[in-house]
Amino acid sequence: MDTPAVPMPRDAREREILDSLVGIRDHLLLLKRDRTKYIRTQDVMLIYNQVVQQVRQLNEIRKGERAGENRLDKILESCFQLLSLFFMTIGRTTEAPAAYALTSTIKRLLDHLTESRLFSGKDLDSMAHTLSTLDGVLSNTNEKHSPYMVELLGNREKLCKESLENLRTELATLAGPLREVHEKLISILRSMSSANTKAKFSTNEVQKLQAQLKEIDASRVDGQFRGPDGEPYKGSEKMSDLLDRVLAWSDIVLERKGAIPENFKPVYEKLVSIRNELEKLSITQAWSLRETDLYDYQRELDKIDESRVNGNFLDEDGNPADLYAQRTLLYLIRRSYGYIYYLMISSEPVSEALLPYYNQLQTLKRCLVEVKNSGGVSTVRDLYPYSMKLNSIDNLRVDGKFMVGNDIPEGQGSVNELLAECFDLAYELRIAVEEKPDSE
Incomplete structure (x- = not known):
């Protein structure tokens, strides 16, 4: 697997640990790909203990000091990410290591919601419930799990909760009657974006969604959402701005009809393929999903997401995507992360053998x-x-x-x-x- 270009460790002792972790990561990747037999608990715990031992040595070298991230940190992150999915696969979903991959996905989703400012209360409620469950996992963890991992998970969970609270504060600026309108607008926007990325574009489907937007638009008085007393609701201006944005997007979608510029076709087709595969897994996951398979999807999505410059996608010549291409690609990334999140929280506490x-x-x-x-x-x-x-x-x-x-x-x-x-x-x-x- 590709690793982002980060410097090698300067300390010779860290380089030894890096070599060991690279070997462990490669072993995990081989184990993940072997479909001839089920993944055994004892095999996973043996590798997990090897990683914990390397982390202990690393902590002794660094003694709590971090002088910037190097390649060792990236490889360690890959090991923890893989082990987390292995813990889900063997059915140990309520133990701290299993939470690592989940917090990674939640953080990605929250970052995207913060960036786009397009989210619903239901999005936040689901992640808040999951983070609350992780609280119990971390508080009940025992000494056999690496204190480094537990601390790392605690810090990641804290960041997620802070992002979540900021988003909730933003929703709180809307008056109660506008919350339902807001949910409806977000739902229409997502349905439209989904229709925009189907193999065969349906003008009729998008026009029906646009008609719903125009109904909401018609309920405004002088461009404002007003209460029975004629006064604008709290947050009316923000809601009107959202409605205008979604209406404008519906016009763009109907104009472009799913036609992505040639210079962004490769990444678009890759993202559509990932989205479609994850969608199939979400339907058949009880019978066909091995949680470790999610690692490859995550890595592909992370690479594409992190390739953006100042939030936008660039083609091979360094040209930025236009608004239509950018929003379409971002929708596919976010939808795919959403499927991964769903598949992780749906993981049953049962080994794949059973x-x-x-x-x-x-x-x-x-x-x-x-x-x-x-x-x-x-x-x-x-x-x-x-x-x-x-x-x-x-x-x-x-x-x-x-x-x-x-x-x-x-x-x-x-x-x-x-x-x-x-x-x-x-x-x-x-x-x-x-x-x-x-x-x-």
Whole structure:
């Protein structure tokens, strides 16, 4: 993987640590790409402990002093990022290392929201909830995790919370009745940007969205959003400015019809490909996602995002993108980071080795709940397919554990709990049908 051009460490001892971490990172990348077997907890913990040992040595050398970032810091960041995704993959989602990649993504999203000033209360609520969960993870972490990582996570979380609070303060400048209008405008803007990046541009779809904007525009009086007393709402001017911006964008989208300038086509096509792949994963993630796969998407997005100069994209000749191309590319980057965030918070506390059973049981549970809510079954015979599937999964256990060879993968409690819930639901349906009076 490419590493940003940063200086090499001057200290010979740091260069030794760098060589060790490069080897560890490469080992992690090879392990990530091996799909012939599932990722084992003991393999991940062995590598994690190796990284922790290198960090201890680094702290002894630096003794708390940092003289600017060098290549060692970048490689260490890559190791932590990969290990974080490995912890998710093995099902240890509630431990400090698993939070590292998540805080990276949240920070990216918050930086983009701060830059664009285009966000909704729902965006902030979701990230606030996630950061609150991370509070509990960090406060309950134990000594086996590197104090350096815990401190680093604490600092990153603090930065995220500060950004979040600044954005919330900005939303607070809008009067209550304008909050709903604001949410609607942001939703229309995003729907329009999505339509603008589809393989086949739909003029009709964008025109319908523009019609909604004109309805909101028609509710203004003398260019202001006013209350029943005729006075402008608090934040009316800001809301009017947002509406004008979105209306102007709708005109540009209808004019350009998804046509990206040739000099920005390569990066556009790359971003569309990443967005589409992440979108597919968000639909099928329970069956097809290995969290470590997200690393490659993150690295690609980071490189493109960090290539901007003064916020804009430049082509190979150093020419800046026009407003249309810039906004379109930024939308794709932000949407892709949003999918990565969703996939991370959706990660189940179960090893990938047990995910097939866990996913089957989740499907069975949904079916049984649906049957129960629909009035139950007519005969006990109707329950046979569910009972057979449950028993086949139950019979896979050895002494109450799901084994893979001699390994006991993470997530036993979650899978066993789900299995018990399914058995309880099947039993309840059986009792209910047996207690029904004979209607024949």
